[in-house]
Amino acid sequence: MKKIRILFGLLVILSLVTTPNAFAAKREKFGVDKRHVEVKKELRKIKPSDEKFRWKMVMPWSKGLLFYDFAQHFADSVKLASGGRLDIKVFSAGELVGAMESFDAVSKGSAQVGHDWPGYWKGKNENFVSFASVPFGLDAEGYNIWLYERGGLEQMQELYGRYNLMAFPGGNGGQEMGLFSNKKATSLKDFKGMRLRTVGWFMDIMNQAGASVSPLPGGEVYLALERGVIDAAEFSAPAINFPMGFDDITKYVIEPGIHQPSVQCSIFFNQDAWDSLPADLKWIVKIAAKETQLWSNTWIENLNIQAINKFKEKVEFVTIDDESLSSMAQTTKDYLDGLKAKNPDVKKTLDSQEAFKQDFSTWREQRGRVTPWPIDDYIKGKHTQ
Numbered sequence: 107m108k109k110i111r112i113l114f115g116l117l118v119i120l121s122l123v124t125t126p127n128a129f130a131a132k133r134e135k136f137g138v139d140k141r142h143v144e145v146k147k148e149l150r151k152i153k154p155s156d157e158k159f160r161w162k163m164v165m166p167w168s169k170g171l172l173f174y175d176f177a178q179h180f181a182d183s184v185k186l187a188s189g190g191r192l193d194i195k196v197f198s199a200g201e202l203v204g205a206m207e208s209f210d211a212v213s214k215g216s217a218q219v220g221h222d223w224p225g226y227w228k229g230k231n232e233n234f235v236s237f238a239s240v241p242f243g244l245d246a247e248g249y250n251i252w253l254y255e256r257g258g259l260e261q262m263q264e265l266y267g268r269y270n271l272m273a274f275p276g277g278n279g280g281q282e283m284g285l286f287s288n289k290k291a292t293s294l295k296d297f298k299g300m301r302l303r304t305v306g307w308f309m310d311i312m313n314q315a316g317a318s319v320s321p322l323p324g325g326e327v328y329l330a331l332e333r334g335v336i337d338a339a340e341f342s343a344p345a346i347n348f349p350m351g352f353d354d355i356t357k358y359v360i361e362p363g364i365h366q367p368s369v370q371c372s373i374f375f376n377q378d379a380w381d382s383l384p385a386d387l388k389w390i391v392k393i394a395a396k397e398t399q400l401w402s403n404t405w406i407e408n409l410n411i412q413a414i415n416k417f418k419e420k421v422e423f424v425t426i427d428d429e430s431l432s433s434m435a436q437t438t439k440d441y442l443d444g445l446k447a448k449n450p451d452v453k454k455t456l457d458s459q460e461a462f463k464q465d466f467s468t469w470r471e472q473r474g475r476v477t478p479w480p481i482d483d484y485i486k487g488k489h490t491q
Contacts, residue, residue: 276373
């Protein structure tokens, strides 16, 4: 009898495996891989050649910053995948051009490739900041979905394209730390009169909140904190901040890093140089850029684990209260609404990002109580982030 039951079970399984549409759903497949649809057409364009390219990449980063490693990782991936046919040599800030000259150098063709934090080019168009980091804006997951699936990449390429450039996402460093400070601030009123270092849109927002803000270059922040020229400063993620030594001269870190829920970088090419690449190398570049986007975030977040624990040995972490966070979000919204009224590009991009956040909110809420805290903490009631 036992043998009969086993044989019957095997027959049932076999019939399910061999029957067409055995697991057919009641509805059609949900979603289409758009690239798969284009593969045959793209393959017709690809004619591998032996032509070799030797290009230069410039950037705002010194070799001591992990953003430099994002750029180097991309160049290495391209070289490996192309078998050396496309060799991109990486130059840190100042080696070929000044840190803030890299955009124009690539646009004009002095170098073929650049790496950046797009917000540096806000003087050319405020909307570059939208593709870098927006206060109370997209986190790393949000940027990836919005860029790759919600039209963000197309908007990004259109903006860079105005300057003779082709751009791709080129690394995300996750959420930045808050402010290293010698003054304890947990409410909005505590920031009134504080002398802060930050950049981009958050500089204007904190000035409106009553602080006095200076956009000091990264290399000047330590001395300004040490000498009391400023009371507090933000710079980047834990792993990037740790070598800066801010914890040696401050007492507190004021969290969260609302100024940059994530820091998004880009890789950009001189358009004429890009057009000169054969189709197979273009695909290698696109895939290497996506690989860099994934690798950078996992790499830096793992480093952040070590860095944040080292910081906690020396400084006290304090948290802005919920009421103040809501007030700061309102100030941010008012400021961004003002920008949108003046700049149609900013309006188009920020409205697109906000629409994504709205669409994503239902699923975010439904999945939100399974935050992956250590299991013992979850058992004790720590369910949400």
